[in-house]
Amino acid sequence: xxGETRATLIGGSAVAMWGALALLTTWSxxxxxxxxxxxxxxxxxxxxxxxxxxxxxxxRRFLRHPPAVWLIGIxxxxxxHFFYFMxxxxxxxxxxxxxxxxxxxxxxxFSALLPGERLTWRHVVGALAGLGGTGLLVTGGGAMNFxxxxxxxxxxxxxxxxxxxxxxxxxxxxxxxxxDTVGWFCGAxxxxxxxxxxxFESTVWPGGAGEWLAxxxxxxxxxxxxxxxxxxxxxxxxxxxxxxxxxxxxLISTVLLIAFGxxxxxxxxxxxxxxxxxxxxxxxxxxxxxxxxx
Numbered sequence: 001x002x003g004e005t006r007a008t009l010i011g012g013s014a015v016a017m018w019g020a021l022a023l024l025t026t027w028s029x030x031x032x033x034x035x036x037x038x039x040x041x042x043x044x045x046x047x048x049x050x051x052x053x054x055x056x057x058x059x060r061r062f063l064r065h066p067p068a069v070w071l072i073g074i075x076x077x078x079x080x081h082f083f084y085f086m087x088x089x090x091x092x093x094x095x096x097x098x099x100x101x102x103x104x105x106x107x108x109x110f111s112a113l114l115p116g117e118r119l120t121w122r123h124v125v126g127a128l129a130g131l132g133g134t135g136l137l138v139t140g141g142g143a144m145n146f147x148x149x150x151x152x153x154x155x156x157x158x159x160x161x162x163x164x165x166x167x168x169x170x171x172x173x174x175x176x177x178x179x180d181t182v183g184w185f186c187g188a189x190x191x192x193x194x195x196x197x198x199x200f201e202s203t204v205w206p207g208g209a210g211e212w213l214a215x216x217x218x219x220x221x222x223x224x225x226x227x228x229x230x231x232x233x234x235x236x237x238x239x240x241x242x243x244x245x246x247x248x249x250x251l252i253s254t255v256l257l258i259a260f261g262x263x264x265x266x267x268x269x270x271x272x273x274x275x276x277x278x279x280x281x282x283x284x285x286x287x288x289x290x291x292x293x294x
Contacts, residue, residue, distance in 0.1 A: 004237055011233010011242045017226040019252025024222065026262060027214035032201040033085045036215065038193030041077075041186045043219025044227070048183030062181045069177055073185040076167025077227060078192045083160035091153020095146055098138045099157035101250065105131050106165035107243030114172055114239070123240040126283025130247025133275030137250050141268040168234045168243075175235040182227050244283040251276045 028036060052059050087096040108127040112119035146154070171177075197203070206212045218224075233242050251273060257263035 006237075007232050007235070008237030008241055010229050011237045012245050014226040014230035014233065015242075015246050015249050016252060017221045017229075018246075018249040020256060021218070021222040021249075022253040023256045023260060023262070024214045024218045026257075027210060028218065029207050029211040029214075030204050031206060031211070031215070032197065032204055033081075033088075034193050034197040034201055035203060036218070037078075037081050037085075037223070038190050038197055039215050040219040040223035041190035041193055043216060044224035045183055045187035045190055047220060047224060048180070048186065052180070052183075057180065059184075062178055062184055065177055065181065069174055069181070070185075070188075072167055072170045072174070073181065074188045074192070076163060076171075077182075077185045078189040079163040080160055080167070081189070081193070082196065083156045083163055087153045087157035087160055089153070090156060091150035092145070094139055095150070096153050096157040098135055099154055100160040101134050101138070101247075102131070102158070102161040103165040103168075104243045104246035106161055107168050107246070108240050110165055110169045111240045111243065114169065117240070119240065123244060123283045126244040126279035127247070129275045129279025129282070130244055133272035133279070134247050134250050136268050136272040136275070137254050141266075141271075165243075168230070168239070171231060171234045172239060179228055179231045179235075182231050186224070186227065241284055244280050247276045248280060 025036070031039070049059065051057075084096075084100055087100060105127045108119070108123050111117050111123075206215060230242075233239075254263060254269055254272070258265050258269070
């Protein structure tokens with residue numbers, strides 16, 4: 001197994017963890033979005049700090065970076081969530097969600113701008129198939145109804161997609177920055193999440209042990225370890241393939257919700273599965289047969 005393949009698989013684990021985001025969020029009760037972001041990122045930062053202590057690492061070593069690194073890191077982690085929640089506040093969730101999920105396709109397209117990267121038609125087709133499958137999941141197979149009254153929400157959703165795809169692509173340009181630095185990004189995102197919570201929301205604490213465990217799970221997984229493994233993937237793996245594989249997140253999310261009785265199986269889920277998995281396998285052909293066949 002090559003180093004690039006290993007990094008791609010590690011980055012792909014982030015997609016699997018993001019697939020559990022919706023289920024864990026539903027289990028977290030009535031905690032407001034920005035409060036949930038603040039709590040989850042705080043857990044992620046505390047977990048990272050604990051790992052530094054165990055490993056005897058000097059946290060200050062991961063602070064010495066140019067301002068651009070901090071702008072990209074903090075802007076990516078917190079900016080994505082900020083724009084996403086603003087989109088949901090100002091537009092219907094179906095349309096907002098689909099626009100926001102343009103980020104995997106944008107990663108595939110923008111990757112062509114990176115040094116040494118070559119965009120193939122298989123990656124584009126795979127990403128478009130994934131987008132189609134995600135569209136089915138988000139809309140339930142129904143029609144969308146875009147209205148000018150929700151323009152602000154649509155713009156925020158577009159900013160959400162651009163923010164995360166930009167973060168992922170630009171992280172590649174700073175491949176020498178240690179992944180441990182993501183821990184500081186999480187800490188900053190927790191602070192900003194707290195400020196937004198105090199401005200926009202009223203505090204609602206989890207109602208029981210189950211809800212606290214769900215939030216702990218969010219901070220350790222989808223809003224914690226996932227960002228570290230994603231960092232490894234986009235810096236050292238096949239970033240185009242990771243973009244395509246990212247469309248598996250909403251599919252995993254839907255399957256988990258169905259498995260735990262919070263969703264229903266349908267032809268829409270089956271068709272989405274075929275499109276997303278088929279697109280990913282099509283785009284991943286190079287991984288199995290060698291890049292010389294591209």
